[in-house]
Amino acid sequence: MAILQIGAGGVGWVVAHKAAQNNDVLGDITIASRTLSKCEAIIESIHKKTNLKDRGKKLTARAVNADDVDALIRLIDDVQPDLVINAGPPWVNMTIMEACYQAKVSYLDTSVAVDLCSKGQQVPQAYDWQWAYREKFEQAGITGILGAGFDPGVVSVFAAYAVKHLFDEIDTIDVMDVNAGDHGKKFATNFDPETNMLEIQGDSFYWESEQWQQVPCHSRMLEFDFPNCGTHKVYSMAHDEVRSMQEYIPAKRIEFWMGFGDQYLNYFNCMRDIGLLSPEPLTLHDGTVVQPLHVLKALLPDPTSLAPGYTGLTCIGTWVQGRKDGKPRSVFIYNNADHEVAYEDVEHQAISYTTGVPAITAALQFFRGEWAAHGVFNMEQLDPDPFLETMPLIGLDWRVQELEPKQPVIHLLK
Amino acid sequence: MAILQIGAGGVGWVVAHKAAQNNDVLGDITIASRTLSKCEAIIESIHKKTNLKDRGKKLTARAVNADDVDALIRLIDDVQPDLVINAGPPWVNMTIMEACYQAKVSYLDTSVAVDLCSKGQQVPQAYDWQWAYREKFEQAGITGILGAGFDPGVVSVFAAYAVKHLFDEIDTIDVMDVNAGDHGKKFATNFDPETNMLEIQGDSFYWESEQWQQVPCHSRMLEFDFPNCGTHKVYSMAHDEVRSMQEYIPAKRIEFWMGFGDQYLNYFNCMRDIGLLSPEPLTLHDGTVVQPLHVLKALLPDPTSLAPGYTGLTCIGTWVQGRKDGKPRSVFIYNNADHEVAYEDVEHQAISYTTGVPAITAALQFFRGEWAAHGVFNMEQLDPDPFLETMPLIGLDWRVQELEPKQPVIHLLK
Numbered sequence: 001m002a003i004l005q006i007g008a009g010g011v012g013w014v015v016a017h018k019a020a021q022n023n024d025v026l027g028d029i030t031i032a033s034r035t036l037s038k039c040e041a042i043i044e045s046i047h048k049k050t051n052l053k054d055r056g057k058k059l060t061a062r063a064v065n066a067d068d069v070d071a072l073i074r075l076i077d078d079v080q081p082d083l084v085i086n087a088g089p090p091w092v093n094m095t096i097m098e099a100c101y102q103a104k105v106s107y108l109d110t111s112v113a114v115d116l117c118s119k120g121q122q123v124p125q126a127y128d129w130q131w132a133y134r135e136k137f138e139q140a141g142i143t144g145i146l147g148a149g150f151d152p153g154v155v156s157v158f159a160a161y162a163v164k165h166l167f168d169e170i171d172t173i174d175v176m177d178v179n180a181g182d183h184g185k186k187f188a189t190n191f192d193p194e195t196n197m198l199e200i201q202g203d204s205f206y207w208e209s210e211q212w213q214q215v216p217c218h219s220r221m222l223e224f225d226f227p228n229c230g231t232h233k234v235y236s237m238a239h240d241e242v243r244s245m246q247e248y249i250p251a252k253r254i255e256f257w258m259g260f261g262d263q264y265l266n267y268f269n270c271m272r273d274i275g276l277l278s279p280e281p282l283t284l285h286d287g288t289v290v291q292p293l294h295v296l297k298a299l300l301p302d303p304t305s306l307a308p309g310y311t312g313l314t315c316i317g318t319w320v321q322g323r324k325d326g327k328p329r330s331v332f333i334y335n336n337a338d339h340e341v342a343y344e345d346v347e348h349q350a351i352s353y354t355t356g357v358p359a360i361t362a363a364l365q366f367f368r369g370e371w372a373a374h375g376v377f378n379m380e381q382l383d384p385d386p387f388l389e390t391m392p393l394i395g396l397d398w399r400v401q402e403l404e405p406k407q408p409v410i411h412l413l414k
Numbered sequence: 415m416a417i418l419q420i421g422a423g424g425v426g427w428v429v430a431h432k433a434a435q436n437n438d439v440l441g442d443i444t445i446a447s448r449t450l451s452k453c454e455a456i457i458e459s460i461h462k463k464t465n466l467k468d469r470g471k472k473l474t475a476r477a478v479n480a481d482d483v484d485a486l487i488r489l490i491d492d493v494q495p496d497l498v499i500n501a502g503p504p505w506v507n508m509t510i511m512e513a514c515y516q517a518k519v520s521y522l523d524t525s526v527a528v529d530l531c532s533k534g535q536q537v538p539q540a541y542d543w544q545w546a547y548r549e550k551f552e553q554a555g556i557t558g559i560l561g562a563g564f565d566p567g568v569v570s571v572f573a574a575y576a577v578k579h580l581f582d583e584i585d586t587i588d589v590m591d592v593n594a595g596d597h598g599k600k601f602a603t604n605f606d607p608e609t610n611m612l613e614i615q616g617d618s619f620y621w622e623s624e625q626w627q628q629v630p631c632h633s634r635m636l637e638f639d640f641p642n643c644g645t646h647k648v649y650s651m652a653h654d655e656v657r658s659m660q661e662y663i664p665a666k667r668i669e670f671w672m673g674f675g676d677q678y679l680n681y682f683n684c685m686r687d688i689g690l691l692s693p694e695p696l697t698l699h700d701g702t703v704v705q706p707l708h709v710l711k712a713l714l715p716d717p718t719s720l721a722p723g724y725t726g727l728t729c730i731g732t733w734v735q736g737r738k739d740g741k742p743r744s745v746f747i748y749n750n751a752d753h754e755v756a757y758e759d760v761e762h763q764a765i766s767y768t769t770g771v772p773a774i775t776a777a778l779q780f781f782r783g784e785w786a787a788h789g790v791f792n793m794e795q796l797d798p799d800p801f802l803e804t805m806p807l808i809g810l811d812w813r814v815q816e817l818e819p820k821q822p823v824i825h826l827l828k
Contacts, residue, residue, distance in 0.1 A: 186687040270684035273600040275713040284712045288704060295709050298698045299689040 001027025003363065004081035004105075006066050006096060007088030008033035008042055010191055010304055010348060011110060011149070014356025015087045016042045017346035018394060020052045020059060022360060025367050028058040030079045033088075036063040045347050066092040072099035081105055083366055085359060089195065090114065097133055097144065106142045106366065110149035110359050112240040115195075117202025124205065124212045126243045127378075134376045144376035148362035149355035150316050150335070150396075151177055151256070152241035156379040157387050158318035158333035158398070159249055164384060166331055166400070170251045170322035172407065175241060176332070178259030180229040181312035181339045181350060185301055187267040190351040193297045197277050200268065204236040206255035207246045218265065222257065222408045226315040227401060228336050232259040236410075244378040251322075271296065307349040310339035314350045321405055328405035335398045345395060357395045364390055415441025415781065418495035418519075420480050420510060421502030422447035422456055424605060424718055424762060425524060425563070428770025429501045430456045431760035432808060434466045434473060436774060439781050442472040444493045447502075450477040459761050480506035486513035495519055497780055499773060503609065504528065511547055511558065520556045520780065524563035524773050526654040529609075531616025538619065538626045540657045541792075548790045558790035562776035563769035564730050564749070564810075565591055565670070566655035570793040571801050572732035572747035572812070573663055578798060580745055580814070584665045584736035586821065589655060590746070592673030594643035595726035595753045595764060599715055601681040604765040607711045611691050614682065618650040620669035621660045632679065636671065636822045640729040641815055642750050646673040650824075658792040665736075685710065721763040724753035728764045735819055742819035749812045759809060771809045778804055 003026050005015055012033070019029050031039040039061035046052055052059055064075050066088050076084065076099060086096045086109040093113035100107040113129050114121035130146055137144045147153050155175045163170065179190065189196040204215050220236035239256035246254050260268070271277050276292045283289050317334025335354070342353035362379070365371035370386045379387075388398060417440050419429055426447065433443050445453040453475035460466055466473055478489050480502050490498065490513060500510045500523040507527035514521040527543050528535035544560055551558045561567050569589045577584065593604065603610040618629050634650035653670035660668050674682070685691050690706045697703050731748025749768070756767035776793070779785035784800045802812060 187684075266680065267684050267688070270601075270681050271688070274681070274685070274710070276690065276709075282709070282712050284704065284708050286708070288702065288708075290698065290702060290704055290709060292709065292713060294698050294700070294702075295690075295696070295704060295706065296688070298696050299706060 001025070001367065002030070002079060002081045003027065003083050003085055004030045004032065004076060004079045005085045005087055006032050006064065006092070007086065008035065008038035009087070009089070010352035011355045011359075012087035013042050013045070013304070013348050014346050014352045015085060015359050017046055017049070017051050018356055018360035019085070019363070020046045022364060022394070023052060023057045024054045025364055027082070028060070030060045030062055030081065032062040032064040032075060034063065034065055036061055049347060051346065067095055069095050069099050069102070072096060073103050076100070076103040076105055083108060083363055085363060086110070087356070087359065089192065094129055097130065100142065100144070101133060101136050101140055104140050104142055106144065108145040108148050108359065108363060108366065110355050111147060111152060115198055116238045116240070117198050122203065122205055123238050123243050126240060127247075131376065138375040141374050143366060143372050143374060145362050145366065145371060146376060146378050147240050147244060148359050148379060150358050151175055151239065152244065153358045153362070153379050154335065154391070154398075155316065155318045156241050156245060157384045159245055159320065160380050160382070161333065161384040161388060162318065162320040162331065163249060167320060167322045167324050167329060170249065170320055172253040172321045173245055173249065173251050174319040174408070175239065175256045176224055176226065176234060176319055177257065177316045178226050178229055178232045178234060179314045179351060180226070180232065181310055181314060183306040183310045183349075185306065187264070188301045188306055189303060190306065190349065191303050193300045193303075194293050197293060197296065198279065200237065200260075201272060201277055202238050205238050206236060206242060206253065207251070208253040216414065218260070219413050221411045221413055224257070224408070227332070227334060227399070229313055229315045233262075234259045244380055248378065248380040304348070307343050307347065310343065310349045313338055314354060316354060319403075321407070330403040330405040332401040332403055333398060334401065335396050337396060354396065358391065361387060361391045361394045364394070415439070416444070416493060416495045417441065417497050417499055417777065418444045418446065418490060418493045419499045419501055420446050420478065420506070421500065422449065422452035423501070423503070424766035425769045425773075426501035427456050427459070427718070427762050428760050428766045429499060429773050431460055431463070431465050432770055432774035433499070433777070434460045436778060436808070437466060437471045438468045439778055441496070442474070444474045444476055444495065446476040446478040446489060448477065448479055450475055463761060465760070481509055483509050483513050483516070486510060487517050490514070490517040490519055497522060497777055499777060500524070501770070501773065503606070508543055511544065514556065514558070515547060515550050515554055518554050518556055520558065522559040522562050522773065522777060522780065524769050525561060525566060529612055530652045530654070531612050536617065536619055537652050537657050540654060541661075545790060552789040555788050557780060557786050557788060559776055559780065559785060560790060560792050561654050561658060562773050562793060564772050565589055565653065566658065567772045567776070567793050568749065568805070569730065569732045570655050570659060571798045573659055573734065574794050574796070575747065575798040575802060576732065576734040576745065577663060581734060581736045581738050581743060584663065584734060586667045586735045587659055587663065587665050587669075588733040588822070589653065589670045590638055590640065590648060590733055590748075591671065591730045592640050592643055592646045592648060593728045593765060594640070594646065595724055595728060597720040597724045599720065601678070602715045602720055603717055604720065604763065605717050607714045607717070608707050611707060611710065612693065614651065615686060615691055616652050619652050620650060620656060620667065621665070622667040630828065632674070633827050635825045635827055638671070638822070641746070641748060641813070643727055643729045647676070648673045658794055662792065662794040718762070721757050721761065724757065724763045727752055728768060730768060733817070735821070744817040744819040746815045746817055747812060748815065749810050751810060768810065772805065775801060775805045775808045778808070
């Protein structure tokens, strides 16, 4: 057995550690990235934390340009993996899927191929490019598992679990995500600042009244009492799983909500107001041309640098309301992740941890044959039970909280 | 008679208009700047507003590099002015003073030569370079008038007026500056963003207990009821006239205060926190090197563009407390300037207007022989009466408000 992991950023860091802790199942591990030294740094950390379970299996670093399909195919032919785990940024999904298709090897990723805030690739179209591979993968006899992080990912498994065990009929699905941790910086992003800033300034899309609803960012807000994290303001946002849930789970409303502190939003609004979040070229007085967003990226702390000393919990979950046995029901299925526990385990923070652990949990389902049908699948489509049984063993537990059935008070802002 | 004006930014714009309105006294006007088209735009505006009083006098544009002493001397030899008015940025003061000294022609400027926020050129040293010309100017038989704007400038004339007419003994001098106008932008600076942002993030210096006190920016705040503008928060800041008043007017405390709205400070703090106000080079991920402050400058509106549609008043004045005839006394000597009135008069906003009007008022005192002694002078040293008699005729009136004697409540922040 063998896996090939592509990507050596924050998520790649955790995926590699978790793969190493489970290499008795996953086999030899190859970590590939444009920058070889980033792969080597991860391998050094794995050895430092003695996270390589079966020391007889290989753990290797390789350089690859993930934009280059032919280079990817050559690497796959060389490594001969059973599964390619794409832990890179969204914009390499399509080249890696194509390479997997041509090389006839199964594929897994943690987020959708598009940026969700550019016209034509927003939520309603988000999966068009990847779903176009459904038949191809089936015919090639390989498996594609899409969006196998926490959100997207586990939150869809929670929804599938609700459908399978908790509800006869579903009215609303609200994915709730808050990071109540503290990294000690006045302003920083938990993952790539460019991706993060583009994502949170895009319009939100949610599904309601049997159609897509489009609203400006931060214009729909509600307050939610997150277990062990307290009440937080969350804002409607475009997110991958809104699209895939709408495809596979009938509901009257499906929406994604992310918590932003007032201070975070204040920084965000200031930066947006002065034009610093723009990806458009700006000419300085000396003639230099820059993208303001690239300047911001260079100013902000490297997200990886936040991990040591990061304290507090995240809470991400799926809030489902509907009916069971004729009675109204409201449940919140969730995980709390602890930044310090994540750092102790794999030397990274909980934002990357909550993405990396599910990816390896899903990979284990694939290797065990539970999630190994031929074709391309989102997490909602797959049996939630074996996944949810495994995930706590890999590092993230989950709970079901019964709530008083009641639709949330949604504040319309601006 | 003739004047040579150097500088064609916002202040230069107003200085030129006001010179034109008074060219029966000042004579031929030459406007020189690095960029000839900026001078020509001003001349076009002067003709459009029919502000050239004596149409028999010349109004000419010239190009000059104000960093080049020899080029300045050649221009002076060519133009043969009686007075050089420096309306350029502070960093050209020394080359223009040197050129005036060598060419034996009198000199006037509107702000001190240094940036006030770099170590070694802060308030205590601010005038060292320009005051070094005192004897040279005296021996050359020429006049140098320093800091002849509103603040620095008129606020020092107000202080001299208080010394001459209103007080036997002075305890405290607080220069108060608020812009209660509205330019309709979420965030913009009223003059060059680079100069403005450097100025307001520098440490404040004030004179108290017979020594210089140094404190971080925005760490001393008081609330003051400005005539016709209401109560505003003002913050202790480094400013030119604190140094010159300390040199020439005995007082227990001398301090400069500038009004910043909570929203302005919020933007400022966000930008500072993320590092956008830094003049230090920053390397982007693609290797491009930029100064963050230059990026901000390119992002923000050109201050000149704010003038049309700018509404509301400024209020700048000198609050003097002490004793007269054995009784405590507290007076605020001030001007209100109206952005719309300024625009109607000279097609610019009140921030530049309040600097340009005093410069021409001072120039008129020089031409009338009232302020024409040989040497280098700050405004505190000169007879306030003829200046204050002239200024309302040039566009800015002034009033004396008697206040209840009471030291202000100074809030220490952070």
